[in-house]
Amino acid sequence: MADASMQPALPRGRPEIEIMTDTSADGTRQDLPGGYLVWQLGLGVVLLGVWEWAGFVTGSQWVNRPSSIGYQLAQWSTGEIYPHLATTIIELLSGLVIGTILGVLAGLLLGRATRLGPILRPIIVAFYSIPLVSLAPLFIMFFGVEMLPKIVLVSIVVFFLLFFNTFSGVATIDDDLVATLQLMGASRREVFMKVVLPASTAWVLAGIKVALPFALVGTITGEMLAARSGLGYLLNQASQQFDMTAIYAVLAILMVVGVIVSEVAVRLEGWLLRWRNTNT
């Protein structure tokens, strides 16, 4: 069995970005004069300043300068960037929604199927072990260069991650909770709605959290390979023209998109799983 290392993403008790403890590992209080924000801002300013200075001194296109990147961003923000941004976001979101819905449904159904589930499990695991993002060229071959191949790619990547995670989650559902509801007279549908679905939420969310960055990677990869619009396309164009300023500018935008995506994932999990997070 290949199962041992192919573990689903485990639901975690607390959101991951919770590392703001006020004592360090060696037990001493950690504080900085003036507060952390000041230091962080200061460091940011210093880094940008050094970069700007280095770019100015070397005059090199490779090193580039924050000011010209900023100028590029400002220029784009007057209109040129929005169609690209829209393309990427539409591909990302459609793929996410389609993949999540289908993946969760399939995971729930097959997870509750006591006969078929165990038979199909190794096949699912095998699929899960393949880096499906790398099949991007296949979908471009099938579906052309517009948005469709990226949406299909993202959907499939998300589908398998969510399917596998939901499937594993359903297997951990406490049979005693199911029996309790059944004894109260719950129908199959009621057991599903009141036990199976909420109990799987943690697993589904853990799956979504893993799937989000993969979805973004899938979208960008697809766009870099063949597209007419989108941030990945913009990046590809820039690199073919050796336009370093544009490359850095796209990277800056992608960084913001990435941060927003992961922040949304963490918030969503924190809110939906508040029954886990709270502790006396």
Next chain:
Amino acid sequence: MRGAVDQMAAMGPARSADRAAAQIELKGASKTFHVRGQAIRALDPVDLSVAAEEFVALVGPSGCGKSTVLNMTAGLLTPSEGQVLYGGSPVHDLNRQVGYMTQKDTLLPWRRTSDNIRVALELACRATPKAEADERVARMTELVGLKGFEHHYPNELSGGMRKRTLLARTLIYEPETLLMDEPFGALDAQLKLVMLEQLQALVQQRRMTVLFVTHDLGEAIALADKVVVFSARPGRIRAIRKIDLPRPRDVYTIRFTPEFSRYHEELWDVLKDEVSKGTDI
């Protein structure tokens, strides 16, 4: 001595005369589990009958198959031999006439206290208007002393509070029969007495049949019409004793009456041999 106790049981008058039909009946029911190819006998063939509206307590050492009796009555387990009848017909599939308060914590962790208590009222089979459900939940919450904790999730409650939530959840829909597996194990002595009194009142008022597993002999005598003593594994009935204490019983003071002491002494004589045979002492 065993014979003497059984005889006494047979002579004891019933709580009410019109209770001929057995609500729950085990006829030579036994249970053998197969664990990794090994057969483990949990329960020897047992004959037991619980009349409608009767309160029966099962006592015995740990692992003596008391819970197996409850599981078979609930239809969660099928007897290996013999039969389990409920209301005159064999139990197969889940028995939805019973409310089962298990030893294990089966609260839904994603529901707040009041929503956990409410869950049975949400089901289509006894759909309850929201206003009525709210009112019943509030009453039940107060009854088990969880007022002020309605909006806590199970992992914010203490072990005793969770037990009480389980109790409230089981009692609220007033099932015909209550199966209770050491419901008050985790409670402190004070609170336990309060709960015993509430349970007694509710059971009498709603005319429920109760099958109650406990390892506390005092609790069993204070509550039950009939106490059944089980032997160590494989479980077998060692004694059945009718408890003729007048109702309603005052659970606070009944322990100090001479009748109570007599029952206690007599049943403890049977029980202590089994307990010393048991695995956990």
Next chain:
Amino acid sequence: MSEVLASSQKPADALAAGAPLPAKHLLEGRATLARVVIVGAILAAWQFVPVSRGIKFWLSGPWEIVTTLVGWVVDGSLWSHLAATLGVMIVGYGIGCSVGIGLGLLLGFLPRLHRVLLPFITAFYALPKIALAPLFIILLGIGMGSKVALVAITVFFLLLNATIDGIKDVDRDLVQSLRLMGANSTELLSKVLLPSAKPWIFTGARIAVRYAFTATLLAELIAANQGIGFLIEFYSGNFDSTGTYAAVLVLVIFSVSLTEILSRIERRAASRNA
């Protein structure tokens, strides 16, 4: 077990509990048979259900695909591609792991510095790494260097975070009690921090293998003249569906073997620890 409600037995299983159960290997054998039948049926349908020439162009067939793959093995071209993928992956993984763990230990030890750097680390962590490919290609060329850099930076962030998380997870009371015994920082590191961060680091390293593999393939898709990713991109770019599927089959065999090897290593490590 009989004391717990239903224990592990669902009502349906409980019925079977009384009867002698079929031997386990018999059940497993039947499941395997079912799997073979399912997969075989799909392959047979793929091969034998007649379709129009146009559709056949896209669908190809199992026989054609396997023949193509065998051809690659026979003429030896497959091995250089496998070696390229494996080489990039291993070198990038090694660099990413060592730098990630090293810096992770450092930042775990300097919590103030870590807290100052946190927003920067988070931002870079969230950036889809594949977007760095054009930058690396321009800076390091189309050869192995740019791909190794991409894999290394992917692995680096995973191991950095895993190591820091591991050190933060250390039991504070344990640290305090060792301090009270008079342990200095080095002793603290070797006796408490490292041992308790170890499982976190191992978990991070295990997960990172998958990410390293994915990053290698993606880098090969974007720009390469060798490797499994290159094969997929090359054949699909030429609308050669048989070649594309053969490359995907290589990918599948590679992925499954990688997973299998990893789980063997893990099991051996687990049994040694136990």
